Amino acid sequence: MKNFKFSKRGLLFFLMFVAVLALPFITDALLGRGWVRIVDFAMLYIMLALGLNIVVGYAGLLDLGYIAFFAVGAYCYALTGSPHLALAFPQLFPDGVHLSFWIVLPMAAMLAGGMGVLLGAPTLRLRGDYLAIVTLGFGEIIRIFMNNLNAPVNLTNGPQGISRIDPVRIAGVSLNTTQSVFGITLPSVHLYFYLFLGFAALVAFVSHRLEKSRIGRAWMAIREDEIAASAMGINTRNLKLLAFAMGAMFGGVSGTLFAGFQGFVSPESFSLMESVMVLCMVVLGGMGHIYGVILGGLMLALLPEMLRHSVVPLQQAMFGKVIIDPESLRMLLFGIALIVVMLYRPAGLWPSPVRRRELASDEAAERV
Amino acid sequence: MEIFLQQIINGLVQGSVYALVALGYTMVYGILGLINFAHGEVVMTGAMLALSALTALIGWGVSPLLALPVSLMLAMAGCMALGYGIERIAYRPLRHAPRLAPLITAIGVSIVLQNLAMMIWGREYHAFPQLIINRPHLIFGAIINDIQIIIVVMAIGLMAGLMVVVHRTRLGRAMRAVAENQHAAQLMGVDVNRVISITFMIGSALAAVAGLMVSANYGLAHYYMGFLLGLKAFTAAVLGGIGNLRGAMLGGLLLGLIESLGAGYIGDITGGFMGSQYQDVFAFLVLIAVLVFRPSGLLGERLAERA
Structure with a gap:
């Protein structure tokens, strides 16, 4: 049983590994040429x-x-x-x-x-x-x-x-x-x-x-x-x-x-x-937690680009033309995203388990 | 000698603006232990609001002598509302969160404000209307003009007023109590949330005045002007000992002086190797030197390390 579990985990890692290796081809196919950069x-x-x-x-x-x-x-x-x-x-x-x-x-x-x-x-x-x-x-x-x-x-x-x-x-x-x-x-x-x-x-x-x-x-x-x-x-x-x-x-x-x-x-x-x-x-990702930091890096590097590619078409669809400067709109949305994420997850999106425990016990101590 | 005096005058004018902005940083830090990164943008918003109000009022034919105070009041009111809103939305919910969380929301607020300003007022520089005849005065060969005199006098007046509020009124006592110990202050019946809100509002009102001063002095306002100004003012606050009101004033004035003297004389000192483009380096070099030799700032108390 234990062996089976291990191999399942291993398989997951293997699939992720392959997915990451194929990432540039996936973005080429799905999103367009510019995305690999x-x-x-x-x-x-x-x-x-x-x-x-x-x-x-x-x-x-x-x-x-x-x-x-x-x-x-x-x-x-x-x-x-x-x-x-x-x-x-x-x-x-x-x-x-x-x-x-x-x-x-x-x-x-x-x-x-x-x-x-x-x-x-x-x-x-x-x-x-x-x-x-x-x-x-x-x-x-x-x-x-x-x-x-x-x-x-x-x-x-x-x-x-x-x-x-x-x-x-x-x-x-x-x-x-x-x-x-x-x-x-x-x-x-x-x-x-x-x-x-x-x-x-x-x-x-x-x-x-x-x-x-x-x-x-x-x-x-x-x-x-x-x-x-x-x-x-x-x-x-x-x-x-x-x-x-x-x-x-x-x-x-x-x-x-x-x-x-x-x-x-x-x-x-x-x-x-x-x-x-x-x-x-x-x-934002979660201080001191490697996965969290990687997630944070990915999000913050990709989010502004995604916004760049979506604000212009969105405005055209809604108003028929571009009325707000897309560059400032995208940074505005980015700023709002920073605030909202921090308000709802002050310890980061994916905090390390240790850190989460510490925060929980801090709160408990404060309540006493 | 004339050059020296001129640099002193320029430094004092610039320094009074730094001091006003630094007060906003230091008050918030004193009470919440938080760097309000968005404060520079509040200064910018104040300048922009004042400028818009001024242009509109003059357009309606209001006399400049009336338009100036009215638009200053409007800008102060706008910034107070903004300061209140920032505290309410971005800082209050995070008061017991990890220390870096409010820093990130502050950065978020500052990005939002900057881009909102860019949407509203555009990317271009806005010229400050010529309202009063800006006469230059000669003092021992150095020039100081009316606007600069008004800036220094007003800054001194406002700082004196703030000192009176903080040290002589009930509100001021409450502010000092909250800065000392939030829990104890609360137990003594101080409405901590209200005091914090008011602190933000006072700081923002001062920021609005400073914003108007800067744009009047340089004749320009710009959506990006808050960033470097805020950074320098924060440096000034740290220089004087952050959390300390007198320190912020002293730090602001000193920083202004050091910058203008440094920029004026660096060419001579280095034999033309470095020029006034290194002006901004001075602020940070001074800061690093002060912190290394006197980490609590010039007037700051030596704080015990927090356990």
Whole structure:
């Protein structure tokens, strides 16, 4: 009997696995060509959300400048994988730097992690909301520098951003081309989808193992009660720094992927709104719960796009013409959705079982 | 020397606006322990409402000297209603929810307000009508004009008024009591919900005034103007010690001064390497420095870590 149950579960997982693998073809068939790209971005957002989940969900440190690490990763690859540096240092790099993506990736991850430690070290003494605002300031500083470091030495090319970034290559095959495997044609967006899927799965797996590890349990102890945790012999400072560094590393990795995928980066992609968006994914989905965070990432990445595709036809059907600017209408609906979901499920859409229990017992304690 | 004085004047004017907005943040934080992220949008709404009322009234031939206070009153009333509504819809139901839940609803409210404003007033910049002759005055070579004088005087008046309300009236005592300990205040017969609502309304009224001031000073209003202003004002509130009214005022003025002096002199200091486009960096650098060396802000009390 037990065996049967296991295989049923296994079958379910297998079916889900196949469904996810076939996802780009399903969206192609059902929704149209443009959707694979949107799903690709959703994967990037999931990676970011999982990374932020380590900082906010596990360690309980509110970080509002998370997108800065994403930016660090993206600019790392943009500088070392494009002709851009030829502008700044024509003698040194006559046609720019073209390092392989796979060399830049660990470097960017380390650099972003280092930035995380650098940001964390002086600020970790701060209480929650102060930490939030300092990280917010840090994110803005990074963005302002990216915007302005085009003079006197043109390092970031300012608001115009850096373009013509090399695509990701796997074993010499550029992912910017259409490939065919076993007779199945895979356009570039499909190839990137599988790359991102792999990375997202890796990030989810690492998150899962971290959560169950000694470190993860220590993080959660810090989140629940820092003083008690430190009394139990947990080195709270180092562990909080580690949380910052790990989260930042994941942010850096997804940033590098973003730069390779997009072929273009500009400061516009790293605004405070993006940090807020990623935070919304984590909180809306269910802090500290991997499935919840993935759900949140998927929803928030896809919802605005769905609204984009539905507000115009809807208005045409109702009034015969477009009377309200679709862009603002879609953001308006998005804002309303955020409020409504939080009002009805304040712990997130899919909170972790532990967290749900804690909340329930909190309420019970308050009633007494 | 003239440049220095000019930067001081600019900083004071900008700082008084920051201070008024920062008061809204700090009052709400003091009472609820919540960052009211939508406050910047309330400022924007106030500016837009005032501007629309002003344009309409002038169009009907009302004299500018009457139109200005009337439209300010209308904007304040509108923002008070808005502040009340925001608290009622987005924050009150979540008062006992996890700490981050109201933050998300606040972000939601701010997105909603911004886009509503875009639908109503469009994406374009709205020019502020020329109402009074804005005479410039020379003080030791630096220029201050009438509008700037009015802004500073009004801001000081409002802040003084707020201090009187908070420290001398029954309502103020109730507000301080709720900030101190909600449960105890309730047991002493304070209507906590009413006090919180009123706090939001006062903060929003101040925001409306600040909105009008900003648009009068720059001659412009825009649906996106609340975002950065709100962020800076929040920075000011943290700088002074969030939850502390005097701190918000001091933080606002200081931030205004630091920004304008920093932007004015950064070119000289770095030998032309960085220019005034780094103005916004100053606000955040100062913030980080203050928090690292004095985490409770300039005037904040050192709070015991919450168990």
